[in-house]
Amino acid sequence: MKMYIEFYASLMKYLPPGNSRFRREVKVEDSLKLNRLIECYHISPEEAHLVLVNGHYIYHEDRPNRKLIEGDVVSIWPPVAGG
Template sequence: MSEVNVEFKLYASLMAYLPSGATDHAVNVTLSEGATIFDLMERYQVPREQAHLVVCNGLFVPPSQRETYRLQDGDVIALWPPVAGG
Protein backbone atom coordinates (compact mmCIF):
# COMPACT_ATOMS: atom_id res chain seq x y z
CA MET A 1 0.00 0.00 0.00
CA SER A 2 1.20 3.52 -0.75
CA GLU A 3 1.97 6.11 1.86
CA VAL A 4 1.49 9.86 2.19
CA ASN A 5 3.75 12.29 4.01
CA VAL A 6 2.11 15.24 5.75
CA GLU A 7 3.14 17.99 8.12
CA PHE A 8 1.05 18.12 11.31
CA LYS A 9 1.02 21.40 13.24
CA LEU A 10 -0.54 21.91 16.66
CA TYR A 11 -0.96 25.25 18.41
CA ALA A 12 -1.67 26.60 21.90
CA SER A 13 -2.73 23.89 24.38
CA LEU A 14 -2.71 21.21 21.63
CA MET A 15 1.10 21.43 21.42
CA ALA A 16 1.19 19.07 24.42
CA TYR A 17 0.19 16.23 22.05
CA LEU A 18 3.29 16.61 19.87
CA PRO A 19 6.08 14.12 20.47
CA SER A 20 9.27 15.31 22.12
CA GLY A 21 11.66 16.64 19.52
CA ALA A 22 8.97 18.34 17.45
CA THR A 23 10.12 21.69 16.10
CA ASP A 24 8.14 24.83 15.23
CA HIS A 25 4.88 23.32 16.57
CA ALA A 26 5.12 20.60 13.89
CA VAL A 27 6.00 17.02 13.11
CA ASN A 28 6.33 15.23 9.76
CA VAL A 29 4.16 12.11 9.61
CA THR A 30 3.96 9.16 7.22
CA LEU A 31 0.51 7.57 6.98
CA SER A 32 -1.12 4.92 4.84
CA GLU A 33 -2.75 6.15 1.67
CA GLY A 34 -6.41 6.89 2.38
CA ALA A 35 -5.78 8.17 5.91
CA THR A 36 -8.06 10.97 7.09
CA ILE A 37 -7.57 14.00 9.31
CA PHE A 38 -9.18 12.05 12.17
CA ASP A 39 -6.71 9.18 11.59
CA LEU A 40 -3.88 11.68 11.95
CA MET A 41 -5.40 13.12 15.13
CA GLU A 42 -5.86 9.64 16.60
CA ARG A 43 -2.20 8.78 16.02
CA TYR A 44 -1.26 11.63 18.36
CA GLN A 45 -4.27 11.14 20.67
CA VAL A 46 -5.65 14.63 19.98
CA PRO A 47 -9.28 14.64 21.22
CA ARG A 48 -11.70 15.52 18.43
CA GLU A 49 -13.57 18.00 20.62
CA GLN A 50 -10.32 19.91 21.21
CA ALA A 51 -9.71 20.53 17.49
CA HIS A 52 -11.84 23.62 17.09
CA LEU A 53 -10.12 25.00 13.99
CA VAL A 54 -8.70 22.58 11.41
CA VAL A 55 -6.85 23.94 8.39
CA CYS A 56 -5.48 21.95 5.44
CA ASN A 57 -3.01 23.81 3.22
CA GLY A 58 -4.40 27.10 4.50
CA LEU A 59 -8.08 26.22 3.92
CA PHE A 60 -10.63 25.63 6.69
CA VAL A 61 -11.90 22.05 6.93
CA PRO A 62 -15.42 21.96 8.42
CA PRO A 63 -16.17 19.31 11.07
CA SER A 64 -18.37 17.39 8.63
CA GLN A 65 -15.37 16.74 6.33
CA ARG A 66 -12.69 15.80 8.85
CA GLU A 67 -13.59 12.12 8.90
CA THR A 68 -13.82 11.80 5.12
CA TYR A 69 -11.08 14.09 3.74
CA ARG A 70 -8.31 11.82 2.47
CA LEU A 71 -4.86 13.23 3.15
CA GLN A 72 -2.68 13.84 0.12
CA ASP A 73 1.10 13.68 -0.04
CA GLY A 74 2.52 17.05 1.02
CA ASP A 75 -0.58 18.28 2.90
CA VAL A 76 -0.02 20.59 5.85
CA ILE A 77 -2.63 20.09 8.58
CA ALA A 78 -2.85 22.66 11.41
CA LEU A 79 -5.10 22.48 14.48
CA TRP A 80 -6.10 25.07 17.06
CA PRO A 81 -8.14 24.50 20.23
CA PRO A 82 -11.23 26.52 21.19
CA VAL A 83 -10.18 29.98 22.30
CA ALA A 84 -11.94 31.91 25.03
CA GLY A 85 -12.14 35.65 24.58
CA GLY A 86 -13.19 38.43 26.80
Protein backbone atom coordinates in the same frame (compact mmCIF):
# COMPACT_ATOMS: atom_id res chain seq x y z
CA MET B 1 3.41 8.97 2.64
CA LYS B 2 5.06 12.05 4.14
CA MET B 3 3.05 14.91 5.42
CA TYR B 4 3.22 17.60 8.12
CA ILE B 5 1.35 18.20 11.33
CA GLU B 6 1.22 21.49 13.21
CA PHE B 7 -0.28 21.67 16.70
CA TYR B 8 -0.68 25.01 18.47
CA ALA B 9 -1.43 26.43 21.91
CA SER B 10 -2.50 23.74 24.39
CA LEU B 11 -2.25 21.07 21.68
CA MET B 12 1.53 21.42 21.47
CA LYS B 13 1.73 18.76 24.19
CA TYR B 14 0.55 16.21 21.63
CA LEU B 15 3.47 16.85 19.26
CA PRO B 16 6.01 14.04 19.01
CA PRO B 17 9.58 15.03 20.01
CA GLY B 18 11.30 17.27 17.49
CA ASN B 19 13.11 20.52 16.96
CA SER B 20 10.53 22.78 15.33
CA ARG B 21 8.24 24.76 17.62
CA PHE B 22 4.96 23.69 16.01
CA ARG B 23 5.64 21.43 13.03
CA ARG B 24 6.62 17.80 12.55
CA GLU B 25 7.15 15.78 9.40
CA VAL B 26 5.35 12.47 9.84
CA LYS B 27 4.90 9.30 7.84
CA VAL B 28 1.35 8.03 7.60
CA GLU B 29 -0.54 5.48 5.54
CA ASP B 30 -1.61 6.63 2.08
CA SER B 31 -5.03 8.28 1.84
CA LEU B 32 -5.33 8.58 5.62
CA LYS B 33 -8.57 10.32 6.61
CA LEU B 34 -8.26 13.58 8.50
CA ASN B 35 -10.29 12.44 11.48
CA ARG B 36 -8.15 9.34 11.82
CA LEU B 37 -5.01 11.48 11.92
CA ILE B 38 -6.50 13.60 14.69
CA GLU B 39 -7.43 10.48 16.66
CA CYS B 40 -3.91 9.09 16.24
CA TYR B 41 -2.63 11.96 18.32
CA HIS B 42 -5.36 11.54 20.95
CA ILE B 43 -6.83 14.98 20.25
CA SER B 44 -10.51 15.01 21.15
CA PRO B 45 -13.12 16.45 18.75
CA GLU B 46 -13.71 19.32 21.23
CA GLU B 47 -10.00 20.15 21.28
CA ALA B 48 -9.69 19.99 17.49
CA HIS B 49 -11.71 23.16 17.06
CA LEU B 50 -9.90 24.83 14.21
CA VAL B 51 -8.50 22.33 11.71
CA LEU B 52 -6.81 23.52 8.54
CA VAL B 53 -5.45 21.51 5.64
CA ASN B 54 -2.94 23.64 3.75
CA GLY B 55 -4.46 26.72 5.37
CA HIS B 56 -8.07 25.90 4.46
CA TYR B 57 -10.62 25.29 7.21
CA ILE B 58 -12.22 21.86 7.24
CA TYR B 59 -15.66 21.67 8.81
CA HIS B 60 -16.28 19.04 11.49
CA GLU B 61 -18.67 17.11 9.30
CA ASP B 62 -16.16 16.92 6.45
CA ARG B 63 -13.29 15.60 8.55
CA PRO B 64 -14.22 11.88 8.56
CA ASN B 65 -14.15 11.69 4.77
CA ARG B 66 -11.34 14.09 4.01
CA LYS B 67 -8.46 12.11 2.46
CA LEU B 68 -4.97 13.44 3.06
CA ILE B 69 -2.33 13.36 0.37
CA GLU B 70 1.45 13.50 0.26
CA GLY B 71 2.82 16.82 1.46
CA ASP B 72 -0.39 18.06 3.11
CA VAL B 73 0.00 20.34 6.12
CA VAL B 74 -2.59 19.76 8.83
CA SER B 75 -2.76 22.57 11.42
CA ILE B 76 -4.88 22.22 14.56
CA TRP B 77 -5.92 24.66 17.29
CA PRO B 78 -8.15 24.28 20.32
CA PRO B 79 -10.93 26.88 20.74
CA VAL B 80 -9.09 30.22 20.78
CA ALA B 81 -9.92 33.84 20.14
CA GLY B 82 -8.54 37.31 20.62
CA GLY B 83 -8.81 40.64 18.91
